[in-house]
Amino acid sequence: xxxxxxxxxxxxxxxxxxxxxxxxxxxxxxxxxxxxxxxxxxxxxxxxxxxxxxxxxxxxxxxxxxxxxxxxxxxxxxxxxxxxxxxxxxxxxxxxxxxxxxxxxxxxxxxxxxxxxxxxxxxxxxxxxxxxxxxxxxxxxxxxxxxxxxxxxxxxxxxxxxxxxxxxxxxxxxxxxxxxxxxxxxxxxxxxxxxxxxxxxxxxxxxxxxxxxxxxxxxxxxxxxxxxxxxxxxxxxxxxxxxxxxxxxxxxxxxxxxxxxxxxxxxxxxxxxxxxxxxxxxxxxxxxxxxxxxxxxxxxxxxxxxxxxxxxxxxxxxxxxxxxxxxxxxxxxxx
Numbered sequence: 001x002x003x004x005x006x007x008x009x010x011x012x013x014x015x016x017x018x019x020x021x022x023x024x025x026x027x028x029x030x031x032x033x034x035x036x037x038x039x040x041x042x043x044x045x046x047x048x049x050x051x052x053x054x055x056x057x058x059x060x061x062x063x064x065x066x067x068x069x070x071x072x073x074x075x076x077x078x079x080x081x082x083x084x085x086x087x088x089x090x091x092x093x094x095x096x097x098x099x100x101x102x103x104x105x106x107x108x109x110x111x112x113x114x115x116x117x118x119x120x121x122x123x124x125x126x127x128x129x130x131x132x133x134x135x136x137x138x139x140x141x142x143x144x145x146x147x148x149x150x151x152x153x154x155x156x157x158x159x160x161x162x163x164x165x166x167x168x169x170x171x172x173x174x175x176x177x178x179x180x181x182x183x184x185x186x187x188x189x190x191x192x193x194x195x196x197x198x199x200x201x202x203x204x205x206x207x208x209x210x211x212x213x214x215x216x217x218x219x220x221x222x223x224x225x226x227x228x229x230x231x232x233x234x235x236x237x238x239x240x241x242x243x244x245x246x247x248x249x250x251x252x253x254x255x256x257x258x259x260x261x262x263x264x265x266x267x268x269x270x271x272x273x274x275x276x277x278x279x280x281x282x283x284x285x286x287x288x289x290x291x292x293x294x295x296x297x298x299x300x301x302x303x304x305x306x307x308x309x310x311x312x313x314x315x316x317x318x319x320x321x322x323x324x325x326x327x328x329x330x331x332x333x334x335x
Contacts, residue, residue: 019083020056021207026061044285087128100132103135206278214249241316
């Protein structure tokens with residue numbers, strides 16, 4: 001049974017209520033090379049199409065993900081909505097802070113590389129992955145709008161942009177979607193960004209909607225995380241915060257039991273209840289998990305259950321402070 005469709009923005013973009021985030025192919029959480037293969041992607045995308053999961057989200061910085069996804073969508077291109085992102089030249093590393101580029105010439109350079117990697121002549125949804133602190137958003141989105149005029153891109157998006165940045169971008173060209181971390185334990189979007197998106201008619205695409213795996217209930221100890229897992233460096237997975245956050249997951253488990261559902265399905269159903277234009281993109285390298293996530297579209301939570309989930313406490317910040325526009329980025333005014 002295919003999941004329902006949802007609109008992203010007011011420009012006619014419609015996708016399945018649950019999307020698929022392909023960052024797992026970059027193996028940030030200690031996944032093995034044997035898992036993150038083209039064969040895995042082919043099985044996942046094939047099953048996603050059968051279930052009505054049409055939004056496939058990747059990025060040029062996800063170490064080979066575009067190429068892997070490109071091969072998986074070959075022969076299925078008209079059945080999926082391909083989203084990719086540009087702008088992160090280098091993520092935060094031991095060498096220093098992230099490097100972000102939003103210059104118009106870079107926009108054009110990266111779309112050509114993405115189209116080649118994905119094996120397609122257009123991208124359905126093209127995001128600026130992070131906002132460049134040195135380039136007015138009007139210049140970046142202006143260059144992105146040119147790609148729309150040329151038919152290389154269908155719709156535009158922003159990821160981790162501040163409210164004023166979103167409003168200024170939307171004045172240059174309609175923004176269909178804003179992507180940011182949003183889950184039961186990452187709620188800061190609800191203060192300003194989400195209300196603004198509702199006001200402007202912009203869809204919201206939450207990444208890490210399962211609390212980077214914690215809300216699935218399958219992580220019960222820090223020792224469950226591989227030694228090279230990026231989460232070990234994140235404040236909410238620190239030794240000091242872990243037990244407190246694990247206790248909060250028990251509420252999710254209780255509600256899941258009442259619905260004969262998995263905890264992760266409750267976390268996704270909670271997001272879907274926030275507004276019709278919210279489309280979370282959980283990631284996985286397992287078809288069974290894809291099926292489990294997708295089934296969340298059929299769950300309906302009661303008002304009392306939503307209130308309990310809204311009240312869940314969270315310990316620790318969602319990211320180690322990275323600066324340089326990593327979260328809710330701003331740009332200089334246009335001269």
